[in-house]
Amino acid sequence: MEIELNHFLIVSLLLFVIGFFGVLARRNLLIILMSIELMLNAVNLSFVSFSQFYNLLSAQVAAFFVMTISAAEAGVGLALIVLISRRWTQMDLFVLEDSKYTDPV
Amino acid sequence: MDFLFILFSALALYGAVITVTHKDMVICALHLAGSMLALAGLFFILGAHFIAGVQVLVYAGAVMVLFIMVVMLFDLKRKKETLFSKGLWMKLASLFFLSGLIVGIFPFSLHLFPPRSMETIQKTSTKDLSSLLFIDYVLAFEVLGILLLLIAVGVAVLCRQRPFLQTPSEKE
Numbered sequence: 650m651e652i653e654l655n656h657f658l659i660v661s662l663l664l665f666v667i668g669f670f671g672v673l674a675r676r677n678l679l680i681i682l683m684s685i686e687l688m689l690n691a692v693n694l695s696f697v698s699f700s701q702f703y704n705l706l707s708a709q710v711a712a713f714f715v716m717t718i719s720a721a722e723a724g725v726g727l728a729l730i731v732l733i734s735r736r737w738t739q740m741d742l743f744v745l746e747d748s749k750y751t752d753p754v
Numbered sequence: 755m756d757f758l759f760i761l762f763s764a765l766a767l768y769g770a771v772i773t774v775t776h777k778d779m780v781i782c783a784l785h786l787a788g789s790m791l792a793l794a795g796l797f798f799i800l801g802a803h804f805i806a807g808v809q810v811l812v813y814a815g816a817v818m819v820l821f822i823m824v825v826m827l828f829d830l831k832r833k834k835e836t837l838f839s840k841g842l843w844m845k846l847a848s849l850f851f852l853s854g855l856i857v858g859i860f861p862f863s864l865h866l867f868p869p870r871s872m873e874t875i876q877k878t879s880t881k882d883l884s885s886l887l888f889i890d891y892v893l894a895f896e897v898l899g900i901l902l903l904l905i906a907v908g909v910a911v912l913c914r915q916r917p918f919l920q921t922p923s924e925k926e
Binding site: 655693698717 | 825
């Protein structure tokens with residue numbers, strides 16, 4: 650069996666779906682953020698494989714930009730998680746929709 | 755090359771599955787780092803050496819340090835959430851629909867992109883990539899620099915102590 654473009658795309662699809670399942674199924678905010686990082690990385694893998702197989706170098710520039718944006722997003726997301734868990738003393742997603750906790754102080 | 759591809763993709767998928775399903779956040783973060791490193795290996799066998807190096811530096815270096823630091827800020831002995839603790843039926847339903855997504859996209863993609871072997875990969879150098887990045891896309895690059903500055907300032911502003919963000923014990 651020879652490795653070709655579709656194999657990379659299949660790995661990318663599987664990684665994306667695993668990350669998507671993590672966003673849907675977990676309630677821990679930190680793990681949801683990790684799953685978002687997984688999905689961004691899966692898209693990056695498909696970008697780079699298209700770039701190499703079709704000789705489109707600008708797709709690698711797009712992958713580079715995606716990496717920068719996702720690092721920035723992780724910074725903001727982690728700051729928000731620190732604030733949320735300091736205010737509500739836990740890292741569960743569903744403290745945010747419980748009206749008992751959300752009254753402004 | 756086949757062996758390396760199978761090794762790295764299996765490592766990446768294994769790390770991703772453990773990241774999503776494990777209940778301990780430290781183990782999740784470490785498996786995420788392993789998954790990112792395996793993806794860097796995949797970039798390397800694709801021939802994108804610059805992107806592979808940036809992947810190791812940015813994800814396995816910077817982002818992972820951020821995650822581990824945030825995990826360290828909190829009490830780890832608290833009751834941990836497992837994947838099957840609450841809302842099991844909704845999780846099974848989402849798993850069902852996502853597997854449908856895989857089964858739906860998979861044959862479609864085989865028709866959409868005709869097979870290309872690894873021999874069609876032309877050797878791209880970092881020099882070509884840098885000339886593209888610093889000449890054609892230089893405006894986007896500079897805007898990204900401004901965005902990172904804004905992020906740094908915004909996070910510093912967010913994490914300042916403010917009255918409505920204190921814990922109930924701190925207010926008394």
